[in-house]
Amino acid sequence: MGSWVRGFVGSWVRGFAGSRVRGRCNWGAVVPQTYDYQQQILEGLARHGLRPLPDTPPARLREAINDLYRYEIRALRARLLAGGIERRDYAAHVIELRKRYWLLSIPTELWTR
Secondary structure, eight states, rough: OOEEEEEETTTTTEEEOOETTTTTTTSBBBBBOOOOOOOOHHHHHHHTTTTOOOOOOOHHHHHHHHHHHHHHHOOOOOOTTTTTHHHHHHHHHHHHHHHHHHGGGGGGSSSSS
């Protein structure tokens, strides 16, 4: 028979002995979640210097890649404003940058098997 256990946000939920309720065991211990990343995703992450552990959430990795992309796009714009890049060539540089950060175009739900 089931018993009432405290859930993630402090609300009581119905659980069964030994069952996991919303990522927690019924005695309150955190159950680690592991992710099995697609090989192409791992290769793409490695190009940016990222090697996820099995418990690294895809959202955290996407945030890191997004931060790198934003840094590079801002540096590219600064080069444009400083005269280091011709305005007519700027779009080609942006397209090349987007190609390097192709992972940002894939939903994180598809990063794992």
